[in-house]
Amino acid sequence: MKVFVIGSGGREHALVWALRRSPQVKEIFSATSNAGIRQQTTSAAVAAADVRALADFAAQEKMDLVVVGPEQPLVDGLVDLLTARGIAAFGPVQAAAQLEGSKVFAKEFMARHKIPTARYVMADTAEDALRAISDGSFQFPLVVKAEGLAAGKGVIIAADETEARQAVQDLMVERKLGAAGNRLVLEECLTGRELSYLVFSDGKDYAAMPVAQDHKRAYDGDRGPNTGGMGAFSTPGLLDAALEAQIQRDIVEPTLAATRAEGFPFRGVLYVGLMLTPNGPQVLEYNVRFGDPETQAIVRRLDSDFAELALAVARGELSQARPQWSSDATTCIVLASAGYPGSYPTGKVITGLHEAEQLNDVVVFHAGTKLNATGEVETAGGRVLGVTARAATLADATAQAYQAVSRIHFEGQQFRQDIGKK
Ligand SMILES: Nc1ncnc2c1ncn2[C@@H]1O[C@H](COP(=O)(O)OP(=O)(O)OP(=O)(O)O)[C@@H](O)[C@H]1O
Ligand SMILES: [Mg+2]
16 A cells, blocks of 8 residues: 655654554655654655645555645645545545634534534624624633634633633734634633544544543643643543443534535544533534644554554445554653744754664654754754653553653753653
8 A cells, every 4th residue: 555644743653653554555655854754754745735736646656545634734625636536535525624624614513413512603803703792692701713723822711801802803803813813703611621532434434532631731730831732641441431422422423424414424533622511511623633642642552454444434434444442551742842832943953762762662753853964853843752652551651651751852852741640
């Protein structure tokens, strides 16, 4: 099998790693300078942001499968272009990707299909938004969301009316996130525990993934600014069976059925962001792809063949390739550049990568790295590495991952000390 992996971060390195374990995969292509991916794939000389060029490259190279990691190419219609060229693609078509690409679309979809979610109004002008803020239809805190993709920066939890008006000013008047703020969703603030629930879907059947716990804040004890994610762990028992059955029955199955009813059967990874409220699970958001760095922890628990699974998802044959998950635990610790999630330097040489991977069941995934002119691996992003370990217990996986981290060094590296220790 020839496989083309789209994307350039730690999530995509984890997918490359999983694909390489398949005896069916002969060659993997990628269009990124990520050093970890670069060392394990064939370089595709194509502009990574141009979906038409990516689809043409896949056709020209006669790929057997294209695995799409990030949301942007999905929202840009890459899977539609691949399908038109007869190439199997792991990921949803553009119409289904709107579940993530437009928060207005997602809310209206949930309303049409009575899928539990926070009460909301949509605003397409600043006047409408300000009216909804002050007319008493919502209490505070109030959640203000930019409609479009905003790399995690488009959601503001406004404590009072002043903050809510400021959010409208920033998103809609000053357009601080560009076109993502063309329309807004204002919604009630839900309370409870958050949970991400992910499934593979082939348009007919679905298969659940194990739950991973992420860590969004920069510092220990869940303090400091929000980040893309500073670590994750996965171990059996994170989700109680009755609650899981409720999530499947009340949310996942109605969502997938609704995608079929609306003519875009969902294929790929459906990621449901949930709030477990006193009134049951409610949808905070949909994503249409794997999370990062949860994927790094989750793929390390996959005991079956990922290439076979991804192809089955793409072809609508999931019933013939059910994933098998290990009962082992996995931990992923993110090493980030000094200053992340604010501004940070790049070009710091990384040492100890090989030494870290000498430890049992340790795999280091690259997120923001590149090879320099002398062939050394150096930092090239905010999140730099995802150091993962797998062991029979969470305590052992976590200890092993931290042992591996202690062997790696680059100037200014920062990481949380409390991943997997709660
Ligand atoms: N209605 C709500 N009530 C309470 N908290 C909320 C609500 N909506 C969103 N949040 C909080 O804001 C976070 C981000 O919201 P959401 O998932 O909609 O945005 P996003 O930018 O798409 O996130 P991601 O980058 O994870 O895809 C949620 O994880 C949750 O903590
Ligand atoms: Mg999202």
